[in-house]
Amino acid sequence: MGIVGAGQLARMSQPPAIALGVELRVLANSPDESAARVIVDTRIGNYRDLSDLQQFAEGCDVVTFDHEHVPTEHIRALTAAGHAVRPGADALVHAQDKAVMRERLTAIGVPCPAWARTPSAEDAERFAGEHGWPVVLKSVRGGYDGRGVWVCRTPDDIAEAFATGVELMAESFVPFERELAVLVARSPHGQGVSYPVVETVQENGICVEVLAPAPDLDPELAAQAQAIALKIADELGVTGLLAVEMFQTADGIVVNELAMRPHNSGHWTIEGAVTSQFEQHLRAVLDMPLGSPQLTAPVVVMVNLLGGDDPDLFKRYEHVLAHDPGIKLHFYGKEVRPGRKIGHVTALGTDLDEVRARARHAAVHLVTGEYT
Amino acid sequence: MGIVGAGQLARMSQPPAIALGVELRVLANSPDESAARVIVDTRIGNYRDLSDLQQFAEGCDVVTFDHEHVPTEHIRALTAAGHAVRPGADALVHAQDKAVMRERLTAIGVPCPAWARTPSAEDAERFAGEHGWPVVLKSVRGGYDGRGVWVCRTPDDIAEAFATGVELMAESFVPFERELAVLVARSPHGQGVSYPVVETVQENGICVEVLAPAPDLDPELAAQAQAIALKIADELGVTGLLAVEMFQTADGIVVNELAMRPHNSGHWTIEGAVTSQFEQHLRAVLDMPLGSPQLTAPVVVMVNLLGGDDPDLFKRYEHVLAHDPGIKLHFYGKEVRPGRKIGHVTALGTDLDEVRARARHAAVHLVTGEYT
The missing domain is CATH 3.40.50.20 (Rossmann fold)
Structure with missing residues (x-):
């Protein structure tokens, strides 16, 4: 493969x-x-x-x-x-081109923010006039981890985004309560599975923490979020994994972004689900039967390791491993650069506050040497 | 490393x-x-x-x-x-030379079968005369998976074993109720951890199935078995993993064999323990703090895949994975030869009979194509 x-x-x-x-x-x-x-x-x-x-x-x-x-x-x-x-070009284009994605999701009745192609700054200003400020401009292709997204509060902000020269589209700003993500897999045979809905916590457009399952989520809303993700996978003919990033608002779910591959919001599945997202993706693209997405513990928390100023994390291994014999560390074999995703840590348990504190302690200490 | x-x-x-x-x-x-x-x-x-x-x-x-x-x-x-x-030569020799191992275990008060070095068939017959038939002859070096072991019921059997020309020792035959194994890790710092005691099921001297934890084991006997394994690791100065194979008899625990590395009796830990034996061995030999050996489910069953007559197992993947979305398959990338360990399967759950049936179904079907 x-x-x-x-x-x-x-x-x-x-x-x-x-x-x-x-x-x-x-x-x-x-x-x-x-x-x-x-x-x-x-x-x-x-x-x-x-x-x-x-x-x-x-x-x-x-x-x-x-x-x-x-x-x-x-x-x-x-x-x-x-x-x-796998996924094929006809499916993948929806994860590559945000305007194509919005067109398609709108056509199949998936809840999206108001949006429009905006070839010029004037188009974007007109969009803001119709839908209100702030307006979110996104590069149609190539953005990730917060790059390629501008939250514009004034015409000057719009002008600044257009000064980059990349093709932009506009979306209305969604006043969300929190961000959720649903990871589903679909095989060429058409078998589909959905992992439990998780809450993702972002800072500066980068995912820093994932809580599985999403705490205190209304089961009906959870089922609705999973149904939306499975519907997208099916309608778009996805083969492999599909991660659907969503906003939870007072009025329900709004879809934000799509990714068609294993996704940062699913790293918790390595220890936290019977079948990890990475195994699931292999099984899906090889058209093997899909594995159980069930949780292995009541609460799983994943915290990203974002590079800090100190390039040598290994010297702090000892404290972190000795402090918590159950913590799971993952390093990506990447040189440390400030803000770069260099690894993640996962903690499993039964009490959210306790599990979250364990995961954060390990992540903060590894990157900064500080004790939380 | x-x-x-x-x-x-x-x-x-x-x-x-x-x-x-x-x-x-x-x-x-x-x-x-x-x-x-x-x-x-x-x-x-x-x-x-x-x-x-x-x-x-x-x-x-x-x-x-x-x-x-x-x-x-x-x-x-x-x-x-x-x-x-790591482990060092002074420790490892006890897993390489069965006579050295017996001498040392006897010296530190670990329960062993009666045993003797038997340079000649006459020595072995004398041993049988003293300790009764059958007598177990073992090659002092190099045996594994039932190779290098002869259960002798007559002087002719003894003569046959000696005809191989390898150096042999004698042990009294232990009338055991079942076989147990304890896996422990010890770091150069001297930190030690013990996994739960498991039951191992052997056929023709080869481990075919491991039940974790050992069903219905008296907690006192379990603690005693773990204490014996930790004591051996400490007295022998083991760094890394130590697997202690034991007999459970009417009179208690008797130590059978030692291995100083990840061991077949610990493959269940990949999914069944918070820290797998493979991670634990890395941590121990690198002198990092050891990880939690706790179970991730109440019952874990591992069944070995021993090569059958059909070299192509992949075509039976589909049934096994579709039948049980929670089954975990492990293949070793080895050519199939009859009787060769080519992989293993692991099932986790709460009911021993159900979990064991799932693991066996997968293993039998993969190797033979039969349905159990």
Whole structure:
């Protein structure tokens, strides 16, 4: 099985691949990348170069992705050449192009914010006039982790976003109570499963913490959120994982973003679910029966490790592991840079406050050396 | 971290190494071996050749083992050359030489069967005369999985065992009720942890099934078994894992065998314990604080996959995974040969009969295609 891209998502696919006897191949930019360090069959190449992609796909039973940046036309070319690519281009484009995604979700009746394509700053100002300020501008392609999103409160803010020169669309600002995420898997056969709805906590547009299941969520709303995610997977013909980021508002659920791969909001599943998202993605893209998404503990909390000023985290391992023999650490084999996702920690238990405190303690201490 | 040997134990060490950010190197006989398929830094060499071992150890922070067949004098030479080898030669010899092991366990007061070094068939017959028939002859070095063990009921049986020419010792036959195993870890600092006592079910000297925790075990006897294992680890100066195979008899516990590495009786810990034996071994040999050995479910059953007549197990994946979305499969990337350990399956739950039936169903179907 080939994975285009060699970041932490490909890296974390190796453990379940080892268990299932699936041999992975990754396309990396360099042999130092996160997944290249742990996968024997690493090919070096450029995911924007069709001939590199073609050479990479040769001999793979199926090709999937670590990220969404492979040009859609290249994916179509691989498929035309007879390669099994999952998710396929027709599905993946909805995770690559936010305007295409909004068009489609609106067409199938999924709740979205008001939105419009806004080729010019004037279009965006007109949109704000109709739907009210602030207005959210998003780059149609290529944004992630808060990059490519501008919350504009004035025409000057709009002008600033347009000064970047990237293609922008507008969405009305959603006054949300909290952010939720639903991870579902769908196989080519059409089997689907949904993990429990989780709450995601973001800072500066980056996910810092995930609480599974989402605390105190009305079971009806949870079922509705899962139904929306499964419907999107089915309507879009997703094969593999689909992460649906949502806003919970006073009026219900509004869909924010889509990702078609293992997702940061699902890292808790490695220990916290019977089948991890990484195993589930392998099973889905290989068209094997899907695994149970059941929780292994009543409460699971995942906290991201975002690089701080000190590049050497290893020296603080001892305290963290000695302090909490149940804490689970995950490192991505990446050099520490401020703000970069370099790993995550997971804690499991029965009491949310206690489990959250354990996960935060480990994460804060590892990055800063401080005690919380 | 270097692992001498590239079998399934080294292979299953790669997932926790990936999580903890520990880079593994293995010494393999060939690039097709189980662990060599999944570990980037694979060196090809002969574990009986000191210069291969020296070259392998160069640059490793610590060296450990996938098996116990490295000559003791080579381990001493590596240590003398300044390499950290864990477990060390003085501990490991007790897992390599059964007579040395019996001498030491007897000296520290651990319950053993009656035993004697028996250089000749006459010595063995004299032993049988003193301790009664049957008598168990064991090769002092190199036996495993039932190989190197002869249960002798007559002098002819003894003569047959001695005809092999290997060095033999005698033990009295233990009329046991069942077999138990205790897995403990000890770090160079001297921290120790014990996993719950498990029951192991053997057929033809090969472990086929492990039940965790051992069903209906008297808590006092369980505590006694754990205390024995921790005492052995401490007295022998073990660093890393120690598996102690035991007989439960009407009169209590008798120690059967020792292994100083991750062990088949601990494969259930991958999903069934907060810290898997593979993660625990890494933590112990790296002198990091040890992890929690707590169960993640009330009942865990592991069944070995022993190769049958059909080399292609993959085609039966679908039924097994579809039948039981909670079953966990592990394949070792080995060619199927009749009787060879090629993988294992693990089931978790609350009811022993149900969990055992699930694990057996998966294992039997994968190997034979039959439905149980």
